């Protein structure tokens with residue numbers, strides 16, 4: 001597990017959707033490691049954002065890996081569109097697909113990396129038998145649907161237990177956390193075992209500016225994870 005390095009992952013939710021390309025260029029200049037596109041359908045979560053076409057049109061503005069966080073019902077019906085749009089990794093929610101094992105392997109079959117996300121209330125036992133079909137696990141530290149929510153610190157024991165599960169299976173895959181990640185919360189998440197840290201409102205609203213805010217999160221997480 002020690003081989004997984006800290007990655008800072010911006011959520012595009014706070015971006016200016018009318019000028020997404022330039023915001024993506026700003027994020028790459030700021031030193032982020034990959035980009036997370038928060039896809040929301042207004043059914044699985046109350047909010048509605050964008051689909052694969054927006055990601056496809058964004059591809060030319062960044063050389064970084066793209067991941068699609070599918071906060072949508074029945075993601076298995078549309079996986080190919082996100083891979084064709086240029087996503088290197090596709091995240092589906094365990095709560096949103098009937099046949100999770102099949103869906104995760106469908107993503108891999110399309111040539112992308114697969115990941116499963118768990119809402120705060122969903123127990124780790126729901127993914128115990130699909131971890132070998134995952135290239136990453138996302139632990140939500142807010143209830144999905146909106147940016148700017150408060151970090152749920154009660155998820156830290158869940159992160160730590162997941163790290164133990166992965167180590168016992170000798171699976172060297174990252175644990176990503178998403179929701180309320182800021183300089184005040186990142187250390188707790190990293191100390192528990194998270195290595196990929198998704199942040200939206202904190203880095204975009206930081207008085208330090210985007211580049212320094214990304215560097216600050218990275219330094220805090222790296223120190224806490226040692």
Ligand SMILES: O=C(CO)[C@@H](O)[C@H](O)COP(=O)(O)O
Nearest residue numbers: 011144145147148180200201
């Ligand atoms: O995906 C979600 C919620 O569904 C958000 O957690 C964003 O991805 C990050 O938002 P901040 O909490 O960092 O503002």
